[in-house]
Amino acid sequence: MLKIAVPNKGALAEAAVAMLAEAGYHQRRSSRDLVIRDVDNDVEFFYLRPRDIAVYVGEGTLDVGITGRDLLLDSGADADEVKGLGFGRSSFRFAVPAGTMSEVSDFDGRRIATSYATVVRAYLSERGIDTHVVRLDGAVESAIRLGVADAIADVVETGSTLRQAGLEVIGDPILESEAVLIRPNNANETSAYDVFERRLQGVLVARAYVMMDYDIRTEHVERAVALTPGIESPTVSPLHREGWVAVRSMVRRDAAQKVMDELWALGARGTLVTDILACRL
Numbered sequence: 690m691l692k693i694a695v696p697n698k699g700a701l702a703e704a705a706v707a708m709l710a711e712a713g714y715h716q717r718r719s720s721r722d723l724v725i726r727d728v729d730n731d732v733e734f735f736y737l738r739p740r741d742i743a744v745y746v747g748e749g750t751l752d753v754g755i756t757g758r759d760l761l762l763d764s765g766a767d768a769d770e771v772k773g774l775g776f777g778r779s780s781f782r783f784a785v786p787a788g789t790m791s792e793v794s795d796f797d798g799r800r801i802a803t804s805y806a807t808v809v810r811a812y813l814s815e816r817g818i819d820t821h822v823v824r825l826d827g828a829v830e831s832a833i834r835l836g837v838a839d840a841i842a843d844v845v846e847t848g849s850t851l852r853q854a855g856l857e858v859i860g861d862p863i864l865e866s867e868a869v870l871i872r873p874n875n876a877n878e879t880s881a882y883d884v885f886e887r888r889l890q891g892v893l894v895a896r897a898y899v900m901m902d903y904d905i906r907t908e909h910v911e912r913a914v915a916l917t918p919g920i921e922s923p924t925v926s927p928l929h930r931e932g933w934v935a936v937r938s939m940v941r942r943d944a945a946q947k948v949m950d951e952l953w954a955l956g957a958r959g960t961l962v963t964d965i966l967a968c969r970l
């Protein structure tokens with residue numbers, strides 16, 4: 690049975706469970722359940738703190754997990770990122786009280802508070818900046834006001850927490866994070882894992898694409914399919930009406946409205962866009 694680690698709380702938990710449910714897996718009914726077996730799909734889910742997931746997967750105790758790229762890197766665990774899952778996006782950034790420092794080299798000899806001490810130490814030591822890293826569990830934005838640090842490094846999503854604390858980001862992002870699928874280093878390919886990864890890949894594609902159908906005069910079909918090349922190749926079917934064809938193609942969801950405008954200008958009519966519920970490519 691494939692053993693899968695899933696975030697039990699925090700910013701990644703709800704979206705991870707939604708993705709697994711969309712991929713056809715049974716999920717826990719109560720937030721108190723620690724483990725559930727999905728016998729129909731031959732997998733077992735372990736609900737764990739996202740920060741701990743890389744540790745279990747790195748040890749090989751669990752076969753695969755969902756966690757944040759930043760948490761994986763901070764753990765130092767022997768686990769590899771397999772693919773980004775497109776949710777839980779954030780930047781990891783330095784911030785200081787507005788107007789006090791302007792670049793990362795100003796940190797020399799200062800105190801930096803963070804929940805991601807490994808990532809921060811590695812970043813600063815690579816740049817030869819000598820700091821004292823103060824490791825805190827959360828609410829890191831308060832550390833400066835409370836006098837335990839001169840700067841912080843923390844997860845930034847909208848930036849509103851920083852603004853409320855009177856802080857501003859400085860320097861380049863330390864890293865860009867999102868939820869990722871992780872496996873133990875050098876894990877063997879198994880058919881159970883392949884099925885799991887293919888299901889998640891199917892969800893990613895179903896989320897990123899829509900199905901587009903339209904009718905167009907035969908003489909314009911080449912130009913139309915150039916706008917909607919699809920992933921493999923568009924389906925072109927004859928219409929009962931002489932001189933017209935129907936085209937069906939997958940189109941990126943974020944481009945769909947623009948593509949429809951361009952198809953309209955080419956003379957396409959009867960354009961319909963529908964969601965894709967699931968797919969295997």
Ligand SMILES: Nc1ncnc2c1ncn2[C@@H]1O[C@H](COP(=O)(O)OP(=O)(O)OP(=O)(O)O)[C@@H](O)[C@H]1O
Pocket residue numbers: 698699700701739740756757758759760777778779827844845846847866867
């Ligand atoms: N707004 C956000 N706040 C915190 N983490 C976020 C946010 N958006 C995305 N993430 C990602 O979620 C992961 C952190 O989740 P985690 O559960 O450890 O922290 P949390 O959501 O702050 O929960 P808690 O503070 O209860 O531990 C990281 O990978 C981080 O990049």
Ligand SMILES: O=P(O)(O)OC[C@H]1O[C@H](OP(=O)(O)OP(=O)(O)O)[C@H](O)[C@@H]1O
Pocket residue numbers: 826827828829830843844845846847848849850851
């Ligand atoms: O840029 P924003 O959209 O404001 O989001 C980022 C903030 O959210 C998280 O804190 P959380 O609420 O999880 O509290 P914590 O610091 O105790 O983990 C994170 O640690 C930042 O503080």
Ligand SMILES: [Mg+2]
Pocket residue numbers: 827
């Ligand atoms: Mg938090």
